[in-house]
Amino acid sequence: MNTPQSTIEDIAARAGVSKSTVSRVLNESATVSRPKKEAVLEAMKALGYQPNVFARTLAGGRSMTVGIVTQYIGSPFYDGIAQGAIEGLGGTGVTPIFVDGRWEQGTEQEVIRTLLGRKVDGMLLIGGDVPVEELNDLKERLPTVVAARRLPGWDHQCISIDNVDAGYRASNYLIRHGHRQIVCIRGNKDHQDAIDRYRGYVKALEEAGIPVNRKLVFQGDFTGQAGMMAVNSLVARGVHFSAIVAASDAVAFGARLALHRHGYRVPDDVSLIGFDDQEEAAWMTPPLTTMRQPAQEMGAAAARALLCLIAGKDPPEPPQMSAELQVRETVSRHG
Amino acid sequence: MNTPQSTIEDIAARAGVSKSTVSRVLNESATVSRPKKEAVLEAMKALGYQPNVFARTLAGGRSMTVGIVTQYIGSPFYDGIAQGAIEGLGGTGVTPIFVDGRWEQGTEQEVIRTLLGRKVDGMLLIGGDVPVEELNDLKERLPTVVAARRLPGWDHQCISIDNVDAGYRASNYLIRHGHRQIVCIRGNKDHQDAIDRYRGYVKALEEAGIPVNRKLVFQGDFTGQAGMMAVNSLVARGVHFSAIVAASDAVAFGARLALHRHGYRVPDDVSLIGFDDQEEAAWMTPPLTTMRQPAQEMGAAAARALLCLIAGKDPPEPPQMSAELQVRETVSRHG
DNA sequence: AGACGAACTGAAACCGTTCCCAAATACCCC
DNA sequence: GGGGTATTTGGGAACGGTTTCAGTTCGTCT
Numbered sequence: 001m002n003t004p005q006s007t008i009e010d011i012a013a014r015a016g017v018s019k020s021t022v023s024r025v026l027n028e029s030a031t032v033s034r035p036k037k038e039a040v041l042e043a044m045k046a047l048g049y050q051p052n053v054f055a056r057t058l059a060g061g062r063s064m065t066v067g068i069v070t071q072y073i074g075s076p077f078y079d080g081i082a083q084g085a086i087e088g089l090g091g092t093g094v095t096p097i098f099v100d101g102r103w104e105q106g107t108e109q110e111v112i113r114t115l116l117g118r119k120v121d122g123m124l125l126i127g128g129d130v131p132v133e134e135l136n137d138l139k140e141r142l143p144t145v146v147a148a149r150r151l152p153g154w155d156h157q158c159i160s161i162d163n164v165d166a167g168y169r170a171s172n173y174l175i176r177h178g179h180r181q182i183v184c185i186r187g188n189k190d191h192q193d194a195i196d197r198y199r200g201y202v203k204a205l206e207e208a209g210i211p212v213n214r215k216l217v218f219q220g221d222f223t224g225q226a227g228m229m230a231v232n233s234l235v236a237r238g239v240h241f242s243a244i245v246a247a248s249d250a251v252a253f254g255a256r257l258a259l260h261r262h263g264y265r266v267p268d269d270v271s272l273i274g275f276d277d278q279e280e281a282a283w284m285t286p287p288l289t290t291m292r293q294p295a296q297e298m299g300a301a302a303a304r305a306l307l308c309l310i311a312g313k314d315p316p317e318p319p320q321m322s323a324e325l326q327v328r329e330t331v332s333r334h335g
Numbered sequence: 336m337n338t339p340q341s342t343i344e345d346i347a348a349r350a351g352v353s354k355s356t357v358s359r360v361l362n363e364s365a366t367v368s369r370p371k372k373e374a375v376l377e378a379m380k381a382l383g384y385q386p387n388v389f390a391r392t393l394a395g396g397r398s399m400t401v402g403i404v405t406q407y408i409g410s411p412f413y414d415g416i417a418q419g420a421i422e423g424l425g426g427t428g429v430t431p432i433f434v435d436g437r438w439e440q441g442t443e444q445e446v447i448r449t450l451l452g453r454k455v456d457g458m459l460l461i462g463g464d465v466p467v468e469e470l471n472d473l474k475e476r477l478p479t480v481v482a483a484r485r486l487p488g489w490d491h492q493c494i495s496i497d498n499v500d501a502g503y504r505a506s507n508y509l510i511r512h513g514h515r516q517i518v519c520i521r522g523n524k525d526h527q528d529a530i531d532r533y534r535g536y537v538k539a540l541e542e543a544g545i546p547v548n549r550k551l552v553f554q555g556d557f558t559g560q561a562g563m564m565a566v567n568s569l570v571a572r573g574v575h576f577s578a579i580v581a582a583s584d585a586v587a588f589g590a591r592l593a594l595h596r597h598g599y600r601v602p603d604d605v606s607l608i609g610f611d612d613q614e615e616a617a618w619m620t621p622p623l624t625t626m627r628q629p630a631q632e633m634g635a636a637a638a639r640a641l642l643c644l645i646a647g648k649d650p651p652e653p654p655q656m657s658a659e660l661q662v663r664e665t666v667s668r669h670g
Numbered sequence: 671a672g673a674c675g676a677a678c679t680g681a682a683a684c685c686g687t688t689c690c691c692a693a694a695t696a697c698c699c700c
Numbered sequence: 701g702g703g704g705t706a707t708t709t710g711g712g713a714a715c716g717g718t719t720t721c722a723g724t725t726c727g728t729c730t
Contacts, residue, residue, distance in 0.1 A: 007716055018680045023718060033678065050452040054392040055716030058685045062718095063389070079414070086435060095453065098433055100421060117385050118430065224618040253618035260620045280615045283559040283588035285595045342686055353710045358688060368708065390686030393715045 006047040014047065015039040026051060057119055066122045066306060067115035068096045071103045075222070076249070076278035077295050081126050081147050084299020092307060094121070105129045112138070122310045124302055125149070143309035147302040149192065156315040159302045161293060163193045166323035167200025170245050170273045170291050173325055175208045178334040179243040179271060181216060185230045185255065187247035188221045194247055197275070201245060215239050222247050227254025235262050242270055242334045249274040249281045252288055256330075267332040277326045287328035294321050341382040349382065350374040361386060392454055401457045401641060402450035403431045406438045410557070411584070411613035412630050416461050416482050419634020427642060429456070440464045447473070457645045459637055460484070478644035482637040484527065491650040494637045496628060498528045501658035502535025505580050505608045505626050508660055510543045513669040514578040514606060516551060520565045520590065522582035523556045529582055532610070536580060550574050557582055562589025570597050577605055577669045584609040584616045587623055591665075602667040612661045622663035629656050 012022045017036050024030045025040045032040070043049070057063040066089070070082055082098070089096055099115060101108030108130050115123060122143035125135070132151060138144050139157070147159045174182050184201045187194030198217075205212050218233065220226030227246055231254075234241060246252035252274030256266055264270050266286065274281055277292035298321055305315035346357045352371050359365045360375045367375070378384070392398040401424070405417055417433070424431055434450060436443030443465050450458060457478035460470070467486055473479050474492065482494045509517050519536045522529030533552075540547050553568065555561030562581055566589075569576060581587035587609030591601055599605050601621065609616055612627035633656055640650035 009716080019717080020680060020719080021678085024679090027718080029718085030679095031677065036679085050448070052393070052716050053453055054389045054398065055685090056718075057389040058387070058393050058687090059716075059718040060685085086433075095432060095434070095449065097430060098421075099430075114430070118388055224614075228618075250614070250618070253615060257618050257620050257622070279559075279585070280588060283563075283585070283592050285592050285620050287592070344686080354687080355689080355710060355712095356708085359709090362688080364689085365709095366707070371708085387686050390715090391688075393685090393717085394687040395689080395715085 005052070006049050008049075008051070010047055011040060011043045011049055014043040061119075063119045063121055064093055065095050065097055065118065065120050066124060066310070067112075067118065067120040068098050069101050069108065069111060069115070069123065069125045069128060070098060071101050071108075071127045077276050077293055078126055078148070080293075080295025081299035081302070084296035084301075085124055085126075085147075085303045086299075087296070088300035088303025089307070094307065094310075096124075101128055103127075103129060105131075109134070116142075122306045124306055126299075126302075143306060145302050145306045145309065145315075147298050156305060156317060157309070159298050159305065159318050159321070161298070161321050161323050163196030163323075164200040164203065166275075166291050166293075167197030167245070168204045169200070169323070169325060170197075170275070171201045171204035172208075174243045174245065174271060174273065174331065175204060175210070177243075177271065177331055180210050180335075181213070181241040181243070182210075183216045183218065183230070183234060183241045183244040185218045185220050185227060185244060185246045185251050187251075189219060191222075194222075197245075197247070216241060220247060220251065222250060224250045224254030224257075227251035227256070228258040229254075231255045231258035231262070243272070243331070244270060245273050245275075247275060249276045249278045249288060249290055251275075252290065252330075253280070253284060256284060256288075267330045271331040271334065273331060275323075281326075282328070284330075286330060289328045289330045290326050291323040292326040293323050297321060340387070341384050343384075343386070345382055346375060346378045346384055349378040396454075398454045398456055399428055400430050400432055400453065400455050401459060401645070402447075402453065402455040403433050404436050404443065404446060404450070404458065404460045404463060405433060406436050406443075406462045412611045412628055413461055413483070415628075415630025416634035416637070419631035419636075420459055420461075420482075420638045421634075422631070423635035423638025424642070429642065429645075431459075436463050436465075438462075438464060440466075444469070451477075457641045459641055461634075461637075478641060480637050480641045480644065480650075482633050491640060491652055492644070494633050494640065494653050494656070496633075496657050498531030498658075499535040499538065501610070501626050501628075502532030502580070503539045504535070504658070504660060505532075505610070506536045506539035507543075509578045509580065509606060509608065509666065510539060510545070512578075512606065512666055515545055515670075516548070516576040516578070517545075518551045518553065518565070518569060518576045518579040520553045520555050520562060520579060520581045520586050522586075524554060526557075529557075532580075532582070551576060555582060555586065557585060559585045559589030559592075562586035562591070563593040564589075566590045566593035566597070578607070578666070579605060580608050580610075582610060584611045584613045584623060584625055586610075587625065587665075588615070588619060591619060591623075602665045606666040606669065608666060610658075616661075617663070619665075621665060624663045624665045625661050626658040627661040628658050632656060 008019050008022050012019045022040050025032050025037050099111035101111055108128055125146040127148045145157045150160050151158050186198050202212055218230040220230055244255055246255055252272055259266055266272055274288045274290035277290045281288040281290050301318045308315040343354050343357050347354045357375050360367050360372050434446035436446055443463055460481040462483045480492045485495050486493050521533050537547055553565040555565055579590055581590055587607055594601055601607055609623050609625035612625045616623040616625050636653045643650040
């Protein structure tokens, strides 16, 4: 662990070449004759050389650092993406810097500035609220990839799933199980994912010829609290329902508890579908059927795309990602 | 967002002084006459000057960056600490870099090297396995704070709770509710927290004159899987028990599900206590009584201590932190 | 043998700051 | 006015790399 940090000059001396040559083998920026190259490599190994990132950045521009803008660390889905990104960056020598936008436009713009000041080579935005135009500007001057958000014209620099499809599939699954009074607990009003999923819900109902009943739609957010309140309100109003699509697993947990409190059995009396497939979903009592979002994969794909961009290559077409139904035990046939 | 980055030289020119002077007002490293100082300040504001972190670090040493070594991002307790640390660092101009040790000694040592290469001004280790001697070395050459791990002689640079006390309090609570056949599902064998909590469990039993029954002790880890397996094994062996202390909330979730599968009611037939008080604990059915660990507070305190150390001051005595019982609905009186 | 381009190599400038050192200026007291 | 001590200043050498530019050295072709 103790390295008084040898410099490029030490290497050069030991290998009997000039700094320039060492730099060249370090970056493979030009051909170096076999023997010298080997001498340098040997010296680097012997001295446990580690290039000084700061000198490097100052001189060359590249900082070997990417900025990752998260939104409220602690939400399972976004955490998953971040984790995937870390993984995808692993072993590439590129270090991520995390900053948190907290789903506040102002904060987010500020942290992006910070990142710019830190001379990051690229940026990965996970979710977020910054207006598209600003992002377009950003994209022009820095390799940028966004995950979990759809941006028109970003194509391969945009890793996300089709949330209306996801919402559709969840609702459709319930319909195919005979449910017709399906409650939808929506996520935050201005959250695009939430809006899209709701559209999927509507689409599924319409397709099945079931009119959308406003009484069954609850405007909430992504927390357990919302799930609990939704069910309480439904019960208080004496509304009839046999199934619930929740905006997230957390919402489903809250709903499940409220259901329990009111004496409804899951899935015998009411069926329940969550969103995310976070760890705890499998341990709910009973285990929660949910739409699994491939968070890790998304993060990893985003990291790969970013790396390509930084290397000056075009990012590959991202693998088509979509939410998949994870069938467990909270949905039963109805009627 | 668009700043063509002015340099210290631009400022100097505009203010009619030398680089040195600008640097001085920038760092308040020496007194500068009133008029010049104001001129410089004015110039900085006018040009939207932002010092180049890299040049600064290269020249001076300080990188305004601290390294945070996490262990397997995604575990609620450690995440909480990380989040607290971010908060504690907020607004100080110090940016955290995260790296993950994944609870593997080799990986951890490697990431610490990386951090060293990045010239971090300080390091915050959250948990981890690196041998004490190495950490002692590290401590000598760099401001270092560790959270969620007790290290002899580290005093104020060590933020953690007393886990034997925590284990004791959990078990004791059960005993005071009349339980005598108390199952203990232990965390990873070589994890100090797990060992300590078990010692607390033993202490509580002994104090109450209850012999420790090996059949009631299950060696597991911190996952839901472990909780489920423990209960399955207990039931399969026909062991009698009326309460369970789980190594973590995740373990408790697993145990709760298994209990349900075997037809035991919680808390009527068996009581259950978890550890961590992660978000989902409140939404378990029924809500889980658990030992809350002040993760965020710990992270924030660690960040503060680190900042002090970096500033060359002695860190303040960290506030005494301990796990607190969060009473909910999974423990009932027995016998 | 001489010419010529390709493959290598080293010298030196530069990236934006910090910080040491010496020069300049100010202040004070006799 | 002179001498001495503080207080401010500017100059310039690092810091550890990258990169441009101008050679050298070869191999090849007439």
